Structures are given as structure tokens and as C-alpha cells.
Amino acid sequence: MKVVVTGGSGFLGQRLIRALVGRGTLARDGEPERVEQITALDVARAPAEFQDPRVKYMHGDLTERAVVAAAMDAADSIFHLAAVVSGAAEADYDLGLRVNLDGTRALLDVCRRLPRPPTLVFASSVAVFGGDMPEVIEDFTTPTPQSSYGVQKLIGELLLGDCSRRGYVDGRAIRLPTIVVRPGKPNAAASSFASGIIREPLAGVESICPVDATTRLWVMSPQRAVENLIHAHETSSGAWGSQRAVSLPGLTVSVREMLDTLRAVGGDAAVRRVRFERDERITRLVLGWPARFSAARALALGFEGDRDIESIVRAYAEEHAR
Secondary structure, three states: OEEEEOOOOOOHHHHHHHHHHHHHHHEEOOOOEEOOEEEEEEOOOOOOOOOOOOOEEOOOOOOHHHHHHHHHHOOOOEEOOOOOOHHHHHHHHHHHHHHHHHHHHHHHHHHOOOOEEEEEEEEEEEHOOOOOOOOOEOOOOOOOOOOHHHHHHHHHHHHHHHHHOOOOEEEEEEEEEEEOOOOOOOOOOOOOOHHHHHHHOOOOOOOOEOOOOOOEEEEEOOOHHHHHHHHHHOHHHHOOOOOOEOOOOHHHHHHHHHHHHHHHHHOOOHHHHHEEEOOHHHHHHHHEEHHHHHHHHHOOOOOOOOOOHHHHHHHHHHHHHH
């Protein structure tokens, strides 16, 4: 089996590649196949990319058809993680359209010409919901994105569904919650602070929180996100039916609860390193996202959420204390 991971040099892409190499196999419609090659396509290089004889890195722009065609050559399975994140897509409309929309379309166009339809897992987002939302997002709640990023992700879901209907791909889109705790440096995502208020204080560095302590988020750990990406691939096509997008299980957690957990793990000194400095642009984006989902369909499909926020923070602290 040949696997392609777009955004493969990124944080989540690298964790996914490590997991796939560690497993050695990946199932398609219930039949495990040996992972022989993983092509990681990304516009940038990571400081320390995971190395393995089965992993090949290609550095190029997802919107360049020749680059995409070369990466997808005879691909059996694709994990499409590459994207301009929420805050950056809002700040630069043209960049968001080019990468999140044109890049996804270029990928799907190349898939149409592959020898057989690949299994394609698309990393979507809870940002496809927004505006005047119910308290709990149900599986039948209509997506109403209130950000350019959310609109671009929703269009990607619809294109994926149509290409699946036509038989070009066997697609499945999973709406990821906010992923915490991300290692490394802050990025341009509006939700970047959700990791920063844990990561930086535990490292002895001050962190600025741009939203109020009462702000609630729908979150998931990196480990669970990778497990769910793989599960999305391994779930049978018949189980997805005609509805190719699903909102994943997560945890509803407030900033205050995250800081209480930070105190339990890192002590009062860590909490004192968090400084509140409200940013209206980020607040507006974050408050436009839902904080509670029923996730009934995802649970029925076998997807899983995390147990609690403390287990997420402790797992991060233990991993990065080594």
C-alpha cells in the first residue's frame, strides 16, 4: 500500500506518519494491507522530520498540479491534512482560498485519474459551524460557518462527498476539535492559545490568553486525533453511506478549567505565568465555534474522545519531560 500525507511535515502529519510506520499495516474495507511507502507532501520542511526507509518527503505547493500528481502517483490512501489555519485564513483571504480550497480541488482532480479510487481522509474542522447555534450540535445540525476557514473546510467536505458519490474517491471527512496540547511554538490558528496556556507555563515561559476565562472549547488530544484519523480510514465504506462527514467526540472545557488543570500538574507558579490580554479578533472567531456536540454518529462508527482534560495535560507533561 502506498500512503500519501499532505501536510506531512507538520505536527499532526508527523505524529500520523510515526503511527503508520509503527503499525506497519492499514486496513481498507476490513482488509489489512502492508504499508510499503508513505509520501509526506508539504510546502515546508520540519526542523527534525521523522526518518524511516518507508517515508519519502516531497516539498512543494499543493496548488501546483505537477507536484500533486507526482506525490499521488499510484496512491492507495491519502490523509489530507494540509491547510492554512484559521487565523491565517481569516487574515489573508486569498491565501486561504488558494491552499484550503484550490489545493483541495487540485488533489481531488488528480485522484480522479488514479488507476483505482483511493481512500481519502480529509481533516475538516468544527469551524464549519458558527453563528446562531443550538447549545448542543447534533448530527443533523446544518453547518453555518462564520469564518473564511470554516467556509473553506465546508466546501472541501462537499467536494469530497460529491467525488465519493461519483466514485472518484472513497472519501471520509472528520471534523476535528481543537487539538491540545500541541508542542512547539505558537502558530497562526485562532485556537493556538489553547495549547499555549499549558505548554509555555509548563516550560517556565509566560503565555498570553486572548480570551476570557469563561470561554469554552471542544477539544481533543493529539494522540486521540491520530487514532481517529486512522480509524476513519479503516471504517468500511458501507458504514459511511452517502454522508461522508462526521463531527468527532471531544471534551467541552473552559479556559478556567484548563488553568485549574495546569495548577494540578504544574503548580501555582505555572498558572501565574498566564496573563489575560483580550484580543477581540481572536475572541470573535473562537466564540463563533460550538463547544458541545452530541457526536452520536461518530460514536456509533467507533470514534472515541478523551477521558478528561487532566489526562491530556498530564500525557503532554510526561511526554515532554523526557
